[in-house]
Structures are given as C-alpha cells and as structure tokens.
Amino acid sequence: MxxxxxxxIPLCFFLLATVPAYCQRGTIGIDVGxxxxxxxxxxxxxxxxxxxxxxxxxxxxxxxxxxxxxxVGGEMxxxxxxxxxxxxxxxxxxxMFGAHSAFSAGFHVQVRKILVPPxxxxxxxxxxDNMELLELPLVVHxxxxxxxxxxxxxxxxxxxxxxxxxxxxxxxxxxNPNFDYGYTLRGSVGYIFGxxxxxxxxxxxxxxxxxxxxxxNGLYNWRTDAITGGxxxxx
Numbered sequence: 001m002x003x004x005x006x007x008x009i010p011l012c013f014f015l016l017a018t019v020p021a022y023c024q025r026g027t028i029g030i031d032v033g034x035x036x037x038x039x040x041x042x043x044x045x046x047x048x049x050x051x052x053x054x055x056x057x058x059x060x061x062x063x064x065x066x067x068x069x070x071x072v073g074g075e076m077x078x079x080x081x082x083x084x085x086x087x088x089x090x091x092x093x094x095x096m097f098g099a100h101s102a103f104s105a106g107f108h109v110q111v112r113k114i115l116v117p118p119x120x121x122x123x124x125x126x127x128x129d130n131m132e133l134l135e136l137p138l139v140v141h142x143x144x145x146x147x148x149x150x151x152x153x154x155x156x157x158x159x160x161x162x163x164x165x166x167x168x169x170x171x172x173x174x175x176n177p178n179f180d181y182g183y184t185l186r187g188s189v190g191y192i193f194g195x196x197x198x199x200x201x202x203x204x205x206x207x208x209x210x211x212x213x214x215x216x217n218g219l220y221n222w223r224t225d226a227i228t229g230g231x232x233x234x235x
Contacts, residue, residue, distance in 0.1 A: 025056075026055060027233065034227055035085050037084060037224045039221065040220070042219075045084035055071055056072055056073060066097070068098075069098070069104070073092055076090075082117060086115055086117060088113065091110070092108040092109060094139070096141070102148055105138070106138075107137065108139060108155075110133075110134070111134060112132070112135055113131070116128040126174075128220065132163040133163075139153065141153045149191055151192070152187070156183070156185045156186070161179040162179065177215035178212055178215070180210050183206055184205040188200065197232050197233075200229040205223070206222070206223050
C-alpha cells in the first residue's frame, strides 16, 4: 500500500498541476478487468487487475502546418494478487501527427518499472529482480461515427533489454538473465459521451530470455494477457 501511495500521489499532483497551465485536451480514467500471467514452465494464473491512467496534450499542434501535438501521461497497474502478477508504473511523453481530423499517429518515449513477482521452485520462494524499461511504442488513433465520438487505438513496440533492480523482498540469488527478445501490443475501442468516455482494452506482452544460469527452467520468460474495461473523464 505504501508503494502505491508513493507512485499515485506524484502522478495525481502532476496531472492536476499540468492541466490549468498547459492542457488543451486530456483524459484521466480507470480500467478494471483480468490479467493472465505465465512465467516459464509454471502454471498460468488469472486474477483481477486495475489500471489508473491519464494523458494530456501539453502543446497543441497544427495539422495545416504539419506540427504534431505533444503529449505526456502516466499509468499505474495494480493486480489483486502481487504474488503471481506484476505491479507496473509508467511515465511517457511523445508526439502525435494528425493526417486529418479523424486520424492521428505518432510515438511515445516511455519509462516503465515492473515489480516482478517471486518464483516458487521446488517448494522454495525465489525472488526475481524488478525490471526498468525504456519503451518506444508506435501509437495509431482513429475516430469515427456520429460526431466522431467512437474511437479505436492501437499501440505496438519491441521491448529492449531491461535494467534489473533488486526487489524490496531482497535481491535475486541468480545472475541477471540474458535478454533475447520481447514485444508489447495493445488495442482499445471506446466511445466518448460528452465529458466522459467508456472503453475496452486488450494487451499482450512477451519477454524471452536465453536459457542460462540466470534463467533456469525459463523462470524469467513471461507471457501476460490482460482484458480490461473502464470509464474516464475528458477535459
């Protein structure tokens, strides 16, 4: 709980402070659903997950002049069971170019911290190190329908080599595993009702590490799938 407060409070103050000074358009919302995670050869686990997220347009671009919108935002992901699922915290900034009033595309520069759950091997608990990531997702957004209030959004990015940090439960007794490859894909569909929106999301992510003394039985190899839905405020 203290860890959640540590990240929630700065994010909320950041959003509240930025809105009156810079923002022409923004959203803040919460999504709830289920996450399903599988590490190495262990059984897949499924539990509830919540996601608090927000985004602000801090510089309004000009489609006519070809200038992009500059956006910033953040995300907090908190599963109901942190023994089998990861908590995540992310901040990002990026640019979005408008091809016309309904379509925009761009990329985000994102810093993400993942609190990786422990592993149980032969009846013993083995701490995994947490991961800090630099991500560069491509983002595509399209609005359609009456008043262009319906929208779809897709994000995709390769994952780069993580930076490992010891968890609060203690450092992993294993050396850092060698990264092979990874990716994240996310899709959303929703509708804006005046000052509110509703949406559904699907996300899949995969990390693959080479088999080594730092990754016995593939215990760091991680596949996660999440289906969530939620509401938010448009300002």
